Amino acid sequence: MPVYELNGRKPEIGAGTWVSPSAEIIGDVRIGMNCWIGPCAVIRGDFGTIIIGDGTAVEDGVVIHTPSLVSIGTQVTIGHAAVIHGSTVGDFAVIGMNSTLGDNAQVGRWSIVAEHSLVKKNQVVPDFKLYAGCPAVEKGDITETYREVMQMGKQLYNELVNQYLSTLRQTG
DSSP: OOEEOBTTBOOEEOTTOEEOTTOEEEEEEEEOTTOEEOTTOEEEEEEEEEEEOTTOEEOTTOEEEOSSEEEEOTTOEEOTTOEEESOEEOTTOEEOTTOEEOTTOEEOTTOEEOTTOEEOTTOEEOTTEEEETTTTEEEEEOOHHHHHHHHHHHHHHHHHHHHHHHHOOOOO
């Protein structure tokens, strides 16, 4: 597993979490249980602390870094090639593909940051809101229908963790 201690800071990875062999986890990183860390993800806790809650999916090519603290809640989905820098993400949120969260950005519980969006430094996305654009602006509320669809996606990643842990084999 691509996990590296740096300056006495060693990552902690919870039981049942799958980490891609091409991901890199460095330094003061705490990953919860039953998470999925995709190919080429970089989670770099060299300057600060990164905490990722249980059941969170960090998709392919995601970069997470901080000068101080990144706190990501439980059952969060972080889309392909997103960048999270010094930010806070609430439980059950979705960060869309190629989105960027700047320093001290806050994304609330059950919120969605749409694909290719920029949540600027110090910007706050409240709980149960959909934000999109560059810079990201409010587009509406997260309805019960949104939440049901989001929960189905999170369930797919929960199942994927088990599939990767039990059936993924290198060939050739």
